[in-house]
Amino acid sequence: MSFNKFLPVVALLLVASLPAMALPQDSNQPIRIQANSATLDERRNTAVYRGNVIITQGSMRLTGNQVTLATDSAGAVSKITSTGNPATYTQTPGENDGEVNARAQTIEYFADSERVVLIDQARLEQRGNTFQGDFVSYDINEQVVDAGRPAAGDSGEPGRIEIVIQPRQRDEAANP
Template structure:
């Protein structure tokens, strides 16, 4: 029974991973995990889900071939790592806003830093703006994207793959600026 309770606790923590990017109601929604198999290691405080893994909670959807969750001794989420071809992430940050969408071969969530790291073939889209390269990091509370400078710990000593990044930034809507313009004279 302890194993089942621990697995349930790790499963519930999966939803904590992305609450900062979420609609306010997401954290109160049930977490649903679908996978071909699940393994729990109580001594190491980890749970591994494999085989077409789909994790949903409210507007959040995370997919991959393998998802590993690790917790600290208090049962709080440390990291969630998703592997796929590609792994995907999507979540709506606010009502009436487009969802944040991401994909990469590996997606890491670091709870202590509230950071999502996309490694290898990384792509992030937010409000029509896109960021892609071998490494893209998103600092959730600061809403800062860092592309192209992979950390050694995040990708096994590689320096972000050495490739160039591509960023596409959409023009701001001028409809809000029209109130500052002087009216046209007839």
């Protein structure tokens, strides 16, 4: 079997090792990857998808012009980086939670900490609440947003952020 025929199977196995990122049923859903091309580099443990890339699994949808999946030594996905104009991410974090919609020029997903980092023209929205700036980090499990701090090693000053928080109804439970 030629390497090119083997590539889609191996790439799907890489993505299938993603941990459950939100709704419990998401991890049981099939993973679909659409792209114009794919390259697998076994020595670097990466798979690169190019051209209008769309990755879906359950409620999760990640898009970009180029998506790179990096795996650890055990073959589990450790990091996904999506670049686009913009790259987008949507997912429903839990049964009673509103959908999270995010976009940025670069989106990084860290599997071990289940954290999404939005870089450059970042915007994250859930239930009408928005966070905008040059850098936004979202902890999926804890549902914690951190906006305005530069990434580690970035010595530049972050730009200003804008946050819009919708008023709660008096009978509505406190839920970020």
